[in-house]
Amino acid sequence: MxxxxxxxxxxxxxxxxxxxxxxxxxxxxxxxxxxxxxxxxxxxxxxxxxxxxxxxxxxxxxxxxxxxxxxxxxxxxYTMFNLQPVGKYVFEVCRTGPCMLVGSDNIITYLENKLNIKVGETTTDGMFTLKTAECLGACGYGPMLQCGEEYHEYLTPEKVDELIEACRRGEIKGNKVV
Ligand code: FES
Missing domain, CATH: 1.10.10 (Arc Repressor Mutant, subunit A)
Known part of the structure; x- marks a missing residue:
């Protein structure tokens, strides 16, 4: 690494x-x-x-x-630790087999396009960081991502849009407390 x-x-x-x-x-x-x-x-x-x-x-x-x-x-x-500055919201999308089989790679691509960043990057406004993670233990609910202490499951492009908007409205607890 x-x-x-x-x-x-x-x-x-x-x-x-x-x-x-x-x-x-x-x-x-x-x-x-x-x-x-x-x-x-x-x-x-x-x-x-x-x-x-x-x-x-x-x-x-x-x-x-x-x-x-x-x-x-x-x-x-451990991928859960960040070694570079991150955005207020860190999206960690599971990319392990079971989630991949139900479309996690599509969700990753959708997020990259939607946020205009690649995996590992942070949006210029400092709001979002996109990461991938190995199995997060919610294999039956994929595709899924973790943001802060919350899991977001059965993801679709529509659900991703809703999540991003909820973050922008401050309705989701972010990863950063300072
Ligand atoms: S494979 Fe995605 S949570 Fe287990």
Whole structure:
């Protein structure tokens, strides 16, 4: 995987985020704080505007008293983490077999044309990022995509249009909290 480096200052964590990180770390035995890595990465990513820069990942390594490479490994393995700035709404379209069989590739192409971006890109207004993902566990409801914490299933071009409009009206919770 090619990673383009984008600069980003380390986020200043909110008191709530700091407390949640400590609560999660304390769930594991002394010296096993690395086990909290996924949850901590999600918390910090949210605080950082929806993506993780190398500097932010270094910060996570410091929080967990582990090597930075251990954070990079996780961040580059899972598609759920963003390594570049993203839009307010990140559409992750499942492209695994069962969804592909019912037309996920058509939905991806439709979104690319509708948003005028390719997979991996963000619209110029900073609203939408288009990604693909491997199986999201909703194989019986494809084609589907994840946006934030919500699944949108049995997608058709009409449903995609409705989703985009709902996002523009602010009716859908986005991926970014800052
Ligand atoms: S194959 Fe798409 S959710 Fe499982």
């Amino acid at each position: 090619k990673i383009e480096i984008t600069e980003q200052k380390r986020p200043v964590l909110s008191e709530e985020a700091k407390a949640e990180i400590q609560r999660v770390i304390k769930q594991y035995p002394e010296g096993r704080q690395k086990s909290a890595i996924l949850r901590v990465m999600h918390i910090v990513e949210e605080e950082a505007g929806g993506w993780l820069s190398p500097d932010t990942m270094d910060m996570i390594a410091e929080i967990l008293s582990i090597e930075p490479i251990e954070v990079y490994e996780v961040a580059t393995f």
